[in-house]
Amino acid sequence: MSDYTIRRYRQSLILGLIGVAKKLFPDEQLKISHSILDGVYCELEDSLLSSREVIQVEEALRSWVLSDQTISCNPSQDHLYQCRLGDLEIKTLYPPLERTGSLQFFQLIHFPPGFILLFPNANHPETLAPFVPPEKLSSTFSESQRWLENLHLDKVKDVNAIISEHGSNDLICLAEALHEKKISSIADRIYEQRRNVRMILISGPSSSGKTTFAQRLSTQLRVSGLRPVALSLDNYFLSREETPLDENGQYDFESLKALDLPLLAAQINALIRGENVETPIFDFVHGRRSPAGKPMHLSSDEILVIEGIHGLNPSLIPSLDRNQMFKIYVSALFQLNIDNYTRVPTTEVRLIRRIVRDNQFRGINPERTLAQWESVRRGENHNIFPYQEEADVMFNSSLLYELNALRPYAERLLLTVTPDSDYYQTATHLLTLLSFFNSLDVSTIPFISILREFLGGSIYNV
Template sequence: MGDAYNQIIVSTSPNISTQNGIGLRSSDSISSDEVLVNELPKNLLPTFRRSRTRTISSSKGEDDVVTTESGQKLYTKGRPPWYDQAGKRLKKSYLIGICGGSASGKTTLAKKIIERLEMPWVNVLSMDSFYKVLNEEQHQLAAKQEYNFDHPDAFDFDLLRETLVRLREGKSVEVPVYDFSTHRRTKNPKLMYGADIIIFEGILSFHEPVIANLMDLKVFVDTDSETRLERRLVRDVAERGRDAAGVLEQYMKFVKPAFDMFIAPARKTADIIVQRGGQNVIAIDLIVRQIKNELTERGYYSCEAAKSARPSSPDFDGIPFVAARFARHLARK
């Protein structure tokens, strides 16, 4: 979508003219990604290493379960081979791509979408699972925080493309599990099955055109650079055993330049731009309703197992331009 005005931008910012919290603007008016490290709160610059709480990539497979606010258990391993719909089957899975800078809230947004959908067979695929296997020289650079993990060359796009294609066709795949503390893949990959809905999130999820063209809906999470850096500091120190000085150095040397060069341009290709990620309930509601409407058109809700996820309330009042722009988007599919 080359025309910036074909995008839907969902924001609560006073700087954007909105109606019911949803506004349209040109991507050219989005401020550049700037950050002043010396303005960060001192409590976000710890000098010690905290105990690690999570060091592996977060693709959902096998026994992963998401619990909704209502207490419903959703199994995110996708459709198992014995699952058969009584109604019309989807020819392809509905693929949602979520892109955004490091620590912008992509994973949180994906989880919120799953909770709101309340559908049993959803896969979440993280781009973090597809870092390339490093050679010995690259391992030494990574240990010194001198390897660029934010550059496209760091990812195995061939394996990623093959995995997405198989999942969309309803086939099972083994997804690598990446350990951030050792910079290696673990010995036990996660088994995932094809699902009715696949959510693929990552910093460069729109980078390769072949992969981007597989997506039915592209969402860009637009979070300001200071917030992203604060989150990255807390995450990498608390969860990945890094020291604050090294995180800051890596950010200025690799993360920020990669955002400016490879990630920020993806805004122009997004169908929806979401401000504040998983905190933007209006955007989440809009995305969920669009997914359910699309699945209705595909005949998904003729299946008994899917009836509980059928849309039960009308679309937003007072925002006909949103429906019109989505209609043009869907017409091009």
């Protein structure tokens, strides 16, 4: 199932959910709030839902699916799709599937005060991923939501209004101040545990801004009196001929087994004991380790900072005491919705970030980025998302003004994808999404901003 078909499948289920919720709770307003795990978190705006009520909603949704009725939908003038469910008219970002009967795989899970609509596993669309209660992820979303409520911001139109009234500088300052405050609090928490913690592990999906976050955190740690020392997991790759293969017979560089785990564990344990080691330097051109390594020693006031997709995986360094690690999950959890029913998918925010960055710094055209995205997503689903609740703390790297800032850059690139391309449909959809955001002057965005990792102009080596 292609990524676009998956989106249509999910959109169809959301449509059905809106319809049955309106029948069951006619005086209430359902909100499709945000992505969470392989699903979306939903709630009623003014009421708590009991577990029995969630069961009723799921039963009604299954009845709607089994009715195998046609879903009426047509493009509208504002680039959305106008869909009809009985007397209810709903606008959607994606066109739904033609009939309801194919929507067999889903589950509703009570998650007070609302519930999670769990979609099929993206890698295995005829199964549901095992459900691990996303307590920390949900708490991070709630924290961001409270901040938006304090600023009286809820929808994309609210941010557009501020920009239109020439208030973008205040908007940028507020968003960046929130990031700085959160990074500072994480550094303080690490400092409080400095007697035990010798290693910080940072992980998160593609284009989350992990590199800038790691450097800004390192700055805050130095302010606290700690000396961070970066260690790259990339230098622990096995030689090309030892790299495992994926199901298509291609080198699987995102597999945990692509790393020399015994050497990594041995050297980290030695560093923590105060010993000298020679860490490897990987030669990516020739696909093997360089003959000479890099001498390293860890003093008592130094702390290792390791960034990589496997940072939260307990199997990365199983021999190390968990109390000696501090794990951080970084992701762009965008929370502004277009309306109550139309959320902005966090995955697509990251994709837009990546399209701009790939072109700015790697000379990669948007079509190639789009072609790689499905593989990137597979790797995230396998190597990152299952371990996100292992984190000690989560950092939301999203900035409420970012799609306004990215719009002119991304639009220019996406318009180069021609109608004969396999990715024209996706490019067109992303252009539609961006059309809801008023462009913003990026000249006042600070040079330490995570967004500079994608736009350019960062003071960090990213």
